[in-house]
Amino acid sequence: MNPELAGKVYPPTEPYLVGREKIREFAHAVQATNPVHFDVAAANEAGYDDLVAPPTFTIVVQQRGLDQLLADESAGIELTRVVHGDQRFAFERPIVAGDELTVQFKVAGVRALGGNAMVTTEADIFDAAGEKVAASFATLVVGGDS
Template sequence: MSINTAREGHTYPAITYQVGREAVREFSIAVKAEHPAHHNLEAAADLGHQDLLAPPTFGVVISQRAEAAVVADPEAGIDFSRVVHADERFVHHHPITAGETLNAATTLERIRLMGAGAMVTTVTEITHDGDPRATVTSTLLVRTDEGDD
């Protein structure tokens, strides 16, 4: 199967993600984010936050769940067994904190065919009550069937 460039520009239905305190703490430990505001309610409150402050890269947890719709879309023609993650960039609009219910909508922004593969770029907008939290741009390198024996 080959990548379907006609899917470029398609936006997938948004997913919902409830940010939990333990998820923030566990992610913080995993990425070695040691600031007390990621682990302690008082430290977060001292900085003006309602709850634990998620590390800046916490948005990847939400964006990857939303981006899964692109890979699962049979019309897109992406074989996940042939995917290598190439790039990920974050634009932070507002901190993510525990207790927020976030929505994340992913758009298949660009498909650039090249040789026996394609660079597939997605943009995921993460919001809370309509207010932007983060924009995550991810690029996957997908090897296509062309050129296989």
């Protein structure tokens, strides 16, 4: 893992249009049962314009930023040596169907630890108006050469 990547900011991703069926599929997969994830009328009654994504849906959007890092040849990351160490989210508002979201992905830090690299990342997620919707923070453990 290239330690010089610390601080690198990748270009914003192409927009991701959040669809109702994607929300429903994700909610089903993570066993989220709140009707606001499945029923537009329930979401409207709760004060939302459309279906509400479960909080961890953020990972679907964040992945587009992470893909930039994994594709970056200068990073020196071999995917088979990566373990997900930590994940946190911070929200300005819920993600709802119809949102068109982009990700600004950053390698916040790279630290050597016992022959491995601890890579911390930040992914800021913005809507089509440029308003911040959420942030995702992750730690990846990248194994060293055996």
